[in-house]
């Protein structure tokens with residue numbers, strides 16, 4: 001199994017290109033199931049999760065082609081890919097394919113809307129909580145679907161004539177169920193109103209793609225989405241937006257190691273809460289035409305309290321990275337995780353560096369220390385894994401991060417991007 005080896009102490013200086021967002025690319029790929037015409041996606045990141053979803057879509061009959069990299073003036077290097085679901089040959093998404101990745105469950109919406117039936121294994125994904133699917137089922141039932149659980153599969157059937165438009169009021173904000181209801185509603189009969197919809201930028205990115213495919217959606221980027229169902233959608237070309245979680249991760253890496261880094265193509269409006277927290281910690285944030293500049297030269301880090309919230313709040317997907325940063329702050333910070341009940345798996349691993357963190361319920365209290373020491377640590381989930389890399393960048397001596405297949409799910413060329421900015425980091429095969 002591959003490992004990451006790094007030696008801490010170097011500052012980071014230079015530019016890091018931000019890749020296309022995993023959490024937008026995955027639902028965009030799934031949207032290709034809604035039409036029998038090709039959907040062309042640009043700036044698709046090369047990630048293990050993208051590969052896994054390709055397998056799932058191919059099983060449904062989607063033809064997938066990669067047209068290479070686009071290296072334009074803005075130096076994006078994502079892939080341009082075509083997804084062509086000319087004919088859906090299978091409406092089952094099997095356990096072997098779905099169990100490793102949460103987002104793969106989301107095929108249920110398009111399959112049900114286009115084919116009138118879907119049989120999808122209950123999902124897997126990062127082990128950060130129980131992660132139920134009740135709100136997906138609630139939304140689809142509101143649209144007239146009949147649903148049963150059979151042998152670990154969700155079996156869903158649309159009523160005669162197809163899904164019906166409905167008013168769907170989510171009792172809590174959920175990204176995945178919003179994506180699913182939105183996609184299903186594009187082909188439903190009549191009007192669907194989704195209330196308390198998630199407002200994460202990835203949902204806006206998907207909604208704009210659906211509009212380019214012929215969907216009628218208003219209220220994009222707000223918590224009320226109104227969708228007028230249409231008979232069919234057509235092909236389109238659409239670009240995956242830059243990854244705000246990757247952006248925040250490298251911002252915290254630069255803040256931790258010190259130095260001056262331009263995060264190219266990053267969009268500040270997509271992570272304002274995280275940038276505010278960094279700024280309060282004493283990190284310089286500069287918004288430039290080409291991206292976001294993060295600098296910390298010489299000054300220490302101040303402790304900052306954060307609480308994770310749905311967008312536009314502080315993202316749960318940056319909680320572990322921010323905690324790593326706070327382990328070296330000059331004082332005590334409190335981090336409250338409100339989205340997932342078990343997203344503190346990194347705490348025990350950060351302790352191996354000498355970090356002082358105590359968890360009580362939802363709250364982690366982090367008492368900063370002037371130095372961390374390199375250690376042998378184990379990646380437990382995607383964002384937890386990268387928090388260990390961040391700690392290792394500033395720790396004295398050598399750090400080995402084991403089980404990095406988690407990292408490969410969501411970070412493209414991580415060690416390459418960091419080493420180009422001066423980090424001593426390499427992937428060790430075996």
Ligand SMILES: CC(=O)N[C@H]1[C@@H](OP(=O)(O)OP(=O)(O)OC[C@H]2O[C@@H](n3ccc(=O)[nH]c3=O)[C@H](O)[C@@H]2O)O[C@H](CO)[C@@H](O)[C@@H]1O
Pocket residue numbers: 022023026102103129130131132133134135136137172173174175176177198316317339340341
């Ligand atoms: C691929 C992708 O985009 N994953 C992101 C997505 O995950 P995901 O879509 O799984 O997260 P949700 O927004 O759905 O989850 C939010 C909360 O709602 C709960 N819930 C969700 C659905 C449901 O049917 N019932 C229910 O109770 C969840 O357990 C959680 O407590 O949003 C999360 C929250 O920003 C991010 O951490 C993940 O990176």
Ligand SMILES: C=C(OP(=O)(O)O)C(=O)O
Pocket residue numbers: 023101102103124125126317382383410
């Ligand atoms: C939790 C994440 O992914 P998933 O929802 O696919 O488990 C993530 O991207 O941080």
